[in-house]
Amino acid sequence: MRLWLLESLFAFVLFLGGSLLIAHWVGGSGWSWVPGWFADHSWTLPAAVVVLLGPFLVTEPFIRYAVHRWELSGDVVYARSGYLTREWVFVPVSRIQTVDKAQGWFERMLGLATLEIRTASHAGSSTIKGLDHHVAAGLAEQLAHRAEALRDDAT
Structure with a gap:
């Protein structure tokens, strides 16, 4: 906050x-x-x-x-965000192509980061803003490993 x-x-x-x-x-x-x-x-x-x-x-x-919430459960990343309009995004881990961690000026000052989860579809991509820097790094690594393990199952 x-x-x-x-x-x-x-x-x-x-x-x-x-x-x-x-x-x-x-x-x-x-x-x-x-x-x-x-x-x-x-x-x-x-x-x-x-x-x-x-x-x-x-x-x-x-x-x-x-309003801003996120959860990693099983093989899906759930993210909810929005101020005037609410957006709920469910990203299947098997569809994840890249997981990026970014820090803006204010995030760097506060020790926070933004996690960008990208799929081939723009609609399936998600951004989780305001995570603790260490949580974002750990989640990015965990998602990358899970996506690699599940990649063979994706169609």
Whole structure:
């Protein structure tokens, strides 16, 4: 959940910084193409960003954490994700072609990783985000070995 909180906070800071910059340019320069009411009240843009994105910043990481799940059971990897729309993916281990582990900037800072399970079909591929780095490495190795053992049974 720390990862999604950090990502939300970063996006919020970018939006707020951008809106403050625009408000400063519009309010200070008196551009002729900007409506007069907006030039006189340019502070409303950063205020709107705070009012509209503030609740999203607080709720989105908790909802994503509540929804984001994964499980390796038998010969299937089950992954559920999504914020506005839910996605359930069942990946048969025998269909796995590659298992990749990736780390973005925030994941590296927090000691987390993303596991990308790819099959020949894009629809059958899955991504598990926010795993502990050691769990992701162990799961990637385990899936690679299981997929190799089951490859002969696949049609």
